[in-house]
Amino acid sequence: MIDPQIFVKMLSDSGINFYAGVPDSLLSELCNCLADNLDETHYLICANEGSSIALATGHYLATGTPGAVYMQNSGLGNALNPLLSLADPEVYAIPMLLIIGFRGEPGIKDEPQHLKQGRVQNALLDAAEIPYRVLGKESLDYPLLIQEMLDLAILRSGPTALVIRKGCFQSYRILPSPLPQSSALLRESALKIILDRLGKELIISTTGKCSREVFEIRRQQALPCRDFLTVGSMGHASSIALGIALEKPDKRVICLDGDGALIMHMGSLAVIGKHHPPNFIHIVLNNHCHESVGGQPTPSELLDLKLLAQAAGYPRYLFADDPSSLETALEECRQHFACTLLEVLIHPGSREDLGRPSSSPRDNKQEFMHLIGKAKNSIEKCNQ
Numbered sequence: 001m002i003d004p005q006i007f008v009k010m011l012s013d014s015g016i017n018f019y020a021g022v023p024d025s026l027l028s029e030l031c032n033c034l035a036d037n038l039d040e041t042h043y044l045i046c047a048n049e050g051s052s053i054a055l056a057t058g059h060y061l062a063t064g065t066p067g068a069v070y071m072q073n074s075g076l077g078n079a080l081n082p083l084l085s086l087a088d089p090e091v092y093a094i095p096m097l098l099i100i101g102f103r104g105e106p107g108i109k110d111e112p113q114h115l116k117q118g119r120v121q122n123a124l125l126d127a128a129e130i131p132y133r134v135l136g137k138e139s140l141d142y143p144l145l146i147q148e149m150l151d152l153a154i155l156r157s158g159p160t161a162l163v164i165r166k167g168c169f170q171s172y173r174i175l176p177s178p179l180p181q182s183s184a185l186l187r188e189s190a191l192k193i194i195l196d197r198l199g200k201e202l203i204i205s206t207t208g209k210c211s212r213e214v215f216e217i218r219r220q221q222a223l224p225c226r227d228f229l230t231v232g233s234m235g236h237a238s239s240i241a242l243g244i245a246l247e248k249p250d251k252r253v254i255c256l257d258g259d260g261a262l263i264m265h266m267g268s269l270a271v272i273g274k275h276h277p278p279n280f281i282h283i284v285l286n287n288h289c290h291e292s293v294g295g296q297p298t299p300s301e302l303l304d305l306k307l308l309a310q311a312a313g314y315p316r317y318l319f320a321d322d323p324s325s326l327e328t329a330l331e332e333c334r335q336h337f338a339c340t341l342l343e344v345l346i347h348p349g350s351r352e353d354l355g356r357p358s359s360s361p362r363d364n365k366q367e368f369m370h371l372i373g374k375a376k377n378s379i380e381k382c383n384q
């Protein structure tokens with residue numbers, strides 16, 4: 001196993017003191033170490049992996065020293081455009097080191113949304129002509145491999161990558177959470193209230209523990225999971241929901257989003273606001289962090305979602321931070337149709353024994369499409 005502190009020291013000795021990225025559970029020990037040892041201008045938690053590549057580019061332009069970009073391999077898709085059209089040696093030639101969490105490694109059990117990504121990841125890096133080395137807990141020669149990729153990034157004036165296998169990093173002490181604990185709701189308790197009130201509507205939930213909890217709640221209630229669980233494609237649940245809402249104006253569509261996911265593709269808010277279908281309810285479960293992958297903070301603590309929703313063109317913004325304000329907001333949504341952003345401030349945290357969806361994404365899609373076909377007309381229901 002690699003001690004994250006030794007890893008960070010090796011990079012620092014080679015002149016890398018800048019990290020930008022989006023957290024991944026495989027890299028959470030590294031992220032803890034970075035948060036502990038670097039200030040906020042040298043360890044950045046970004047909106048998405050593409051902007052992380054751009055930030056490392058800006059850092060290089062300003063300092064002449066390469067930065068590092070950390071990400072889950074799911075983020076490679078977000079990163080590819082700036083990797084190929086900005087940092088590539090044939091374009092601006094920006095040296096940087098990518099640190100990529102290897103989800104879905106062939107032969108290792110993982111969730112369905114990671115399997116294809118894991119299988120094609122090395123081929124993607126090959127196709128992008130990005131040299132890489134794979135590091136695991138068995139990589140005793142890791143100092144040589146790290147040095148090789150660092151030297152090569154400089155030599156080729158472009159990105160190189162370290163692919164990090166599961167269990168590669170030793171644990172690093174857990175940092176005390178700087179997050180406010182003011183809300184009376186956990187995500188799971190908020191979801192229970194939402195599903196109790198609006199559980200018969202069309203529901204699209206976001207990536208991470210939110211979808212796992214939705215699945216569990218339905219199971220506890222002995223109900224089949226009829227909700228579209230966006231297990232991958234972080235940040236796109238709201239656009240999936242918009243696509244449905246526009247086609248099915250007589251059905252209420254609820255998107256259950258996270259603050260990290262919303263920020264990842266925040267531009268989608270402008271498109272939702274432009275169309276503002278009255279049957280669309282965008283619920284943001286805001287815990288100010290990427291709770292599903294280790295609790296690394298998002299910038300949402302400083303983001304005024306009310307102003308943002310209004311600026312984007314959502315006709316209605318509602319807020320809740322305890323069971324009764326949530327009940328009231330949901331009742332308002334139920335009674336009056338209007339495209340809404342409902343911000344629910346939640347306390348970070350989840351159950352240790354949280355399960356994972358047992359149905360496949362394809363089965364989930366079938367169930368959901370079946371439900372769309374037979375869901376009752378929400379507007380009629382409301383007016384009855």
Ligand SMILES: Cc1ncc(C[n+]2csc(CCOP(=O)(O)OP(=O)(O)O)c2C)c(N)n1
Nearest residue numbers: 074075208234258259260261289290291292
């Ligand atoms: C493109 C991409 N980057 C990173 C990840 C890893 N990832 C999964 S869930 C998650 C955190 C989501 O945070 P948020 O939306 O705030 O929800 P929370 O976990 O706090 O409920 C991350 C970073 C991913 N799945 N896809």
